[in-house]
Amino acid sequence: MRKAVFGLFAGLSVAVMSVQGGSLSALAAEKATPVPTASETTSGQKASETSSGQKASETPGTYQLLFREGVLDKVAKDAVLDYAIHRNGWSAPQQQGIAPEASKFDGSLALTTGADDSVVLTLKQGERKSSAGTFPRSVGNPVIMYFLESVLRDMANQAGGSPFYIRNRIKAALLEAAEVKPVSVTLDGRDIQAQQVTIHPFAKDQARDRMFGFADLKVVAILSEEVPGWYYSLSAEAPRTVGGKETGYSNVLTLDRETL
Template identity: 30%
Template sequence: MKLRPGPVVACLLFFNAAAALAQDKPPAAADILFEAPQLANTNPGDELNYSYSQKSADPAKYGKAFDDKVKLTIDEAGKAPEERNVRVDMFSAEHRRPAGPFESMSGNPVISLMLENNIQQLSALFRANPRYLKNAIRAALREAQTAPDKIDGQAKAWRVEIAPFRNDPQKERMNGLDTLTYVFRVAPDLPGAVYEIDIAARDAAGAVLLEETLRYDGKKS
């Protein structure tokens, strides 16, 4: 999943996204999630904090529930004006995951980190090839629609929602997780742009089987 466009492309995407917001014209999902210069409105020394929650209806089937934190530290500017060098603290104690550091990033790495964490978890649960799961998510994102949204403190935002396994030929092996939906909410004016990522599967009655939620929890400068 491409996260680092060149300087000219990034600038064009920035202005295209701003124009789209002004006209309420949805940008392409891949552009707003993976191509836009999401870190351009951060500065060296900034800390972007995110809360993380995992809920599980059955620890044996879907893994244990827990709450934790993810922190991005902006170390310094990257090679291009919109790029940053980033350190990541992903979870703590026994839940800690290796992440980065990332050099000359224009996109916010929390999107790819959340997806990678989810894919590794699903792969372990189903004994599935991670590449198969990743390809399904990529295919869904290529077809995804972007809708206007609103979040607290931000005039406008964008929402992208996909259900990559709904029609998967192997869904009977997924213990109900073929219902997984991935919801991304981003706001270009928010530091780091990413406000929330929610990945959830529910049963026929609407009860949560497994849910992972990452939500922006503020910035320290």
């Protein structure tokens, strides 16, 4: 299942680039990077155990939390989950010929579940609508794949790096330990318990000095079984300059409503 999800993760580039702009011909030549096997971990530890000796199945890892399977099982057929998207800011020097607001986007992403076990993503901005792809329910909620692809494309466009390299680093971060803590959020007027998962994909990257503010990119997911579709919010934030305090790039996706 992990390889299938990562394959779709890479394939979502087509949908993201069609909305954000880019060369589809170049993307067509991309080959999916092999995913590390279950025995490969960054610490040399067996993937079947944690540092405390517990089995991985007893303590879900970063990948299992963020790409949890079956999260759409409780979502009714033909239901629609609407996610608000707010993206703006820069974390790299302005490129000549590119407007300062080139990364700004205010719109929504609609997830529609079909009767044939398919899931359709539709991006909306004002009166404009564009398809972001159709996926099997078995992969879980594909919203996170779209979100991560949009982040890596924005980073590549601003900092000038390779989207393939950035994607591979994010994949690697999904197989490493993350910061996880309990939080309380409000949904439909009620307080619910959730988990906040935070990763820093480029904290130890050897190419940090060429990533500008994106070297300190932080990706945060707030998750809960009480939230339809599992994701309460997904956000990515980077300072304007590396090590800086002022926020530059920001991309936030938040569940707005469920329509039955």
